[in-house]
Amino acid sequence: MSYFVFQLKRNPLAIIGIAILLLWIIIAIFAPVITQYTYTEMQPEKQLVAPGEANHLLGTDELGRDLFARIVYGSRSILTVALLTSLLSTILGVLFGFTAGYFGGRVDALFLRAMDILMAIPPLVLSMVVLGILGDSSIGSLTLIVSIAFIPATARVSRGVLLGEKELEYVSSARLRGENHLYIMFVEILPNTVGPIIVEATARFAYSIMMVASLGFLGVGLQPPTPDWGMMVIENKPVITEAPWAVLFPSLAIASLVIAISIFSDFISKVFTHEQ
Amino acid sequence: MNNNILEIDDLHVSFNTFEGDFTAVNGISLGIKHNESIGIIGESGCGKSTLSFAIMNYVAKNATVHGEIRFKGEDMLSMNDHQLRSIRGNRIAMVYQNPYSSLNPARTIGFQLDEVGIFHQNLSKAEAKEASLEALTMLNIADPEGVVSRYPHQVSGGIQQRICIAMAILCRPDVMILDEPTTALDVTTEAVILDSISKLRKQLNMSMMYISHDMGVINKVADTIVVMYNGEIVESGPKVELFDSPLHPYTRSLINCLPRGGVVKEKARLHTIKGYVRKRGAHETGCPFRERCEKYTPTCEERYYMREISDKRYASCDRAYATDVPSSDDKKKPIEIKEKPSDVTKPLLTLHNIHKYYPNGKKRVYAVNGVDVEIPPSSVLGIVGESGCGKSTIGHMISGLYPPTHGEMLFKDQNISIAWNKRSHDVLKEIQLIFQNPGRSLNPSHTVEQLISRPMKVLSTFTNKEQRTQEIERVLKRVDLGKEYLSKKPQQLSGGEQQRVALARALITHPSLLVCDEVTSALDVSVQASVLNLLHELQSETGSSYVFISHDLHVINYLSDYILVLYSGKVCEHGLRDDVMNNPKHPYTEALLSARGEVDPKVKRQVIDISGELPDPTKQGVGCPFASRCHKKVGPICDTEYPATVVLDGGHYYNCHIKEAVK
Numbered sequence: 051m052s053y054f055v056f057q058l059k060r061n062p063l064a065i066i067g068i069a070i071l072l073l074w075i076i077i078a079i080f081a082p083v084i085t086q087y088t089y090t091e092m093q094p095e096k097q098l099v100a101p102g103e104a105n106h107l108l109g110t111d112e113l114g115r116d117l118f119a120r121i122v123y124g125s126r127s128i129l130t131v132a133l134l135t136s137l138l139s140t141i142l143g144v145l146f147g148f149t150a151g152y153f154g155g156r157v158d159a160l161f162l163r164a165m166d167i168l169m170a171i172p173p174l175v176l177s178m179v180v181l182g183i184l185g186d187s188s189i190g191s192l193t194l195i196v197s198i199a200f201i202p203a204t205a206r207v208s209r210g211v212l213l214g215e216k217e218l219e220y221v222s223s224a225r226l227r228g229e230n231h232l233y234i235m236f237v238e239i240l241p242n243t244v245g246p247i248i249v250e251a252t253a254r255f256a257y258s259i260m261m262v263a264s265l266g267f268l269g270v271g272l273q274p275p276t277p278d279w280g281m282m283v284i285e286n287k288p289v290i291t292e293a294p295w296a297v298l299f300p301s302l303a304i305a306s307l308v309i310a311i312s313i314f315s316d317f318i319s320k321v322f323t324h325e326q
Numbered sequence: 327m328n329n330n331i332l333e334i335d336d337l338h339v340s341f342n343t344f345e346g347d348f349t350a351v352n353g354i355s356l357g358i359k360h361n362e363s364i365g366i367i368g369e370s371g372c373g374k375s376t377l378s379f380a381i382m383n384y385v386a387k388n389a390t391v392h393g394e395i396r397f398k399g400e401d402m403l404s405m406n407d408h409q410l411r412s413i414r415g416n417r418i419a420m421v422y423q424n425p426y427s428s429l430n431p432a433r434t435i436g437f438q439l440d441e442v443g444i445f446h447q448n449l450s451k452a453e454a455k456e457a458s459l460e461a462l463t464m465l466n467i468a469d470p471e472g473v474v475s476r477y478p479h480q481v482s483g484g485i486q487q488r489i490c491i492a493m494a495i496l497c498r499p500d501v502m503i504l505d506e507p508t509t510a511l512d513v514t515t516e517a518v519i520l521d522s523i524s525k526l527r528k529q530l531n532m533s534m535m536y537i538s539h540d541m542g543v544i545n546k547v548a549d550t551i552v553v554m555y556n557g558e559i560v561e562s563g564p565k566v567e568l569f570d571s572p573l574h575p576y577t578r579s580l581i582n583c584l585p586r587g588g589v590v591k592e593k594a595r596l597h598t599i600k601g602y603v604r605k606r607g608a609h610e611t612g613c614p615f616r617e618r619c620e621k622y623t624p625t626c627e628e629r630y631y632m633r634e635i636s637d638k639r640y641a642s643c644d645r646a647y648a649t650d651v652p653s654s655d656d657k658k659k660p661i662e663i664k665e666k667p668s669d670v671t672k673p674l675l676t677l678h679n680i681h682k683y684y685p686n687g688k689k690r691v692y693a694v695n696g697v698d699v700e701i702p703p704s705s706v707l708g709i710v711g712e713s714g715c716g717k718s719t720i721g722h723m724i725s726g727l728y729p730p731t732h733g734e735m736l737f738k739d740q741n742i743s744i745a746w747n748k749r750s751h752d753v754l755k756e757i758q759l760i761f762q763n764p765g766r767s768l769n770p771s772h773t774v775e776q777l778i779s780r781p782m783k784v785l786s787t788f789t790n791k792e793q794r795t796q797e798i799e800r801v802l803k804r805v806d807l808g809k810e811y812l813s814k815k816p817q818q819l820s821g822g823e824q825q826r827v828a829l830a831r832a833l834i835t836h837p838s839l840l841v842c843d844e845v846t847s848a849l850d851v852s853v854q855a856s857v858l859n860l861l862h863e864l865q866s867e868t869g870s871s872y873v874f875i876s877h878d879l880h881v882i883n884y885l886s887d888y889i890l891v892l893y894s895g896k897v898c899e900h901g902l903r904d905d906v907m908n909n910p911k912h913p914y915t916e917a918l919l920s921a922r923g924e925v926d927p928k929v930k931r932q933v934i935d936i937s938g939e940l941p942d943p944t945k946q947g948v949g950c951p952f953a954s955r956c957h958k959k960v961g962p963i964c965d966t967e968y969p970a971t972v973v974l975d976g977g978h979y980y981n982c983h984i985k986e987a988v989k
Contacts, residue, residue: 053344056344218766218767219761219763219766219767220766220767220768220769220770222727222759222761222767223759223761223767223831224769224780225727225746225747226725226726226727226746226754226758226759227754227780227781227784227785227835228746228749228751228754228784228785229780229784238769241769241771241772242769242770242771
């Protein structure tokens with residue numbers, strides 16, 4: 051932990067990244083305190099109000115909904131889905147990757163081919179098709195499908211780190227005292243691989259944000275009335291010439307969050323690689 | 327002082343790291359004369375390598391360097407890159423520890439050698455090639471023309487290091503710096519390379535600085551010896567006098583803790599140095615060795631500085647033989663060895679004609695080819711041989727990491743020719759394996775308590791947690807570690823402490839057979855001595871047996887009751903320790919014995935040159951595997967027929983066509 055602080059002090063960019071990320075998390079948690087409007091409240095008389103006017107900080111959209119409130123509440127859904135996705139895909143990826151790498155041989159070959167097939171389809175296309183067929187995009191289904199689309203990446207990384215650790219003598223030593231496979235995989239090996247796995251998970255976090263926003267933009271993400279940043283961009287696209295802010299602000303929100311998480315991920319990776 | 331070719335004056339090197347500033351080199355002054363050979367000795371972490379890199383003005387970014395380094399009177403620390411380039415590799419050449427990583431794997435050996443001549447001496451391609459071939463010839467490389475067209479991975483480690491040395495001497499440098507050049511090599515190869523280094527130095531009139539942790543090696547190549555501890559020179563002087571009567575307590579301890587000159591466990595405990603080398607803070611003063619020194623007095627808190635004690639001999643202390651501080655020599659008394667039951671007839675472990683083949687692509691690697699050996703209860707079998715001889719494979723098969731391909735292993739009348747997953751918990755408990763590198767064999771995420779208690783939970787009957795804790799504390803105490811270690815993780819421990827934890831983990835199940843695979847090879851000599859003492863004590867206390875695997879004949883000689891000499895997966899010679907060591911019958915045993923380094927400069931031994939190539943491990947030869955390197959080859963029979971076993975008295979036997987010849 052002290053090393054974390056030591057590195058942070060020499061890395062101003064990381065401070066900015068972490069600050070933005072924390073800011074978004076605080077906004078998501080305290081949404082009702084931050085804005086007096088709700089994200090569904092339509093005020094027909096206040097369509098496309100410019101930012102700062104008539105008590106609307108970021109203006110309103112075509113239906114007269116407060117953009118600030120929609121962005122604030124939108125952070126909740128996107129952060130929830132992204133966080134759950136990175137967690138779930140990491141857990142599943144570690145399970146698959148560890149099993150394949152640990153047992154090797156046929157299990158591993160089967161795993162690698164399965165991953166090849168899954169990877170042949172771009173995650174975005176895969177999620178889009180599945181969600182389109184399902185026709186229902188709740189937070190649950192979105193999380194599950196994006197997680198599955200991300201499994202190949204996390205599984206390959208965890209398989210890789212396991213292969214390195216498996217050769218070390220502490221694993222042989224555990225075998226020689228008759229430990230079972232699960233104990234060796236998860237009690238002996240797993241704690242020594244958390245560094246690269248956490249780095250991978252934070253990278254997945256950033257990708258998830260992009261993915262959820264893209265799916266929203268394509269119309270297969272979270273369904274209205276849930277506010278979704280990607281959806282907000284496409285909703286307001288027709289009025290882009292009269293009210294550019296209605297597209298600009300949700301886009302900025304997406305960009306700032308993705309960049310902040312990417313910076314954080316790079317920093318975490320630096321901290322972990324230095325520790326080893 | 328003007329005939330010094332290289333002069334180092336009050337050199338300081340310190341590093342700024344996350345853990346704080348620490349000093350690697352602290353006020354070193356040193357001069358190397360023309361044609362002089364200086365040996366620098368010290369344990370790991372003493373700043374030897376930092377010193378050599380600082381001379382080349384080649385240090386890490388976070389380092390601060392003060393002082394002066396003068397090469398032929400010019401200060402190297404104030405030179406620019408261009409000036410340095412004309413000296414590095416040209417006037418001062420350096421050879422590193424690991425030849426494999428110093429050579430570029432993507433270029434032929436010839437290309438890399440020629441480059442030196444073309445770059446530094448503006449030779450034409452043809453001239454450079456000629457110079458390269460000449461340099462290779464000087465190092466006794468057979469078929470230099472063939473070697474230059476090969477890539478580094480196509481030649482053996484010994485040849486690779488010779489190529490690095492050839493590269494260093496190509497420009498006929500004034501000074502050659504060698505940083506542990508033979509540490510990664512086998513003893514027999516090492517002996518031959520050291521021999522040619524000494525010859526080359528005389529032939530080319532070079533000055534030399536040879537860095538090593540190994541006294542035996544330094545003894546072979548250096549005239550003057552410099553002893554370093556924690557970034558400071560603690561003693562320097564001519565070789566013979568220094569080894570004869572060391573002035574600094576550190577030098578003395580270092581020499582005394584080696585198992586050398588035929589010292590064996592029945593006669594003496596090895597001398598040890600308490601504690602371990604610690605990183606030194608940037609602002610610490612006083613004698614660097616004071617906290618480990620048994621001659622400590624309050625005056626040690628101040629810096630003593632190097633003083634001339636007698637002619638040409640300098641030391642920063644004069645207390646090696648001080649009488650006002652009593653020596654703890656009583657510790658050197660050997661511990662009592664329990665009388666072994668003489669009517670023991672049944673061996674504890676019997677290996678019967680075991681083989682191990684590994685698949686390697688479409689080929690097979692024959693690692694072990696028919697080894698028979700017995701281990702009686704309460705005895706130590708030392709297995710010795712060069713790398714690749716199959717000694718570790720045997721140890722791993724006994725402990726159950728993998729089963730033998732053919733053959734039978736009997737342990738207490740049970741057939742254990744099976745791997746761990748088929749062995750009963752009783753057998754797993756009874757046979758324990760300790761690995762070479764405790765940093766890899768102890769899980770870095772687990773605490774010492776978890777590490778030691780786990781085998782007990784899985785294999786023993788201790789179900790009561792309190793009982794377990796008591797037992798752990800007892801075993802920890804037995805390996806000289808206190809309760810405070812329970813909550814520590816391996817990274818917080820020194821190498822010696824880690825190996826003690828590994829030992830405690832093995833002992834906790836009360837095994838009757840302990841397989842020790844090069845357990846002291848990764849440790850510094852002072853720590854090695856204490857671990858050897860401990861192993862010996864524990865063995866005679868518990869009456870267990872050891873299979874002790876090592877490449878170091880001194881260590882094997884110290885601890886073993888029986889010795890097994892292996893070559894290319896086959897037994898060369900087996901017998902009681904004294905029979906094998908004093909009366910070797912197999913030419914390979916003889917060659918190994920001739921190659922081991924001694925610390926006594928008065929002992930001169932003719933090194934037997936067995937520098938040929940090892941047999942290809944993917945082919946099963948018909949003759950004696952050692953025939954290609956043997957200095958006593960009888961004739962064609964050695965290549966065509968595997969020799970029959972010659973049995974002598976006392977279980978001493980060997981496999982060679984020579985029946986009587988070796989004396």
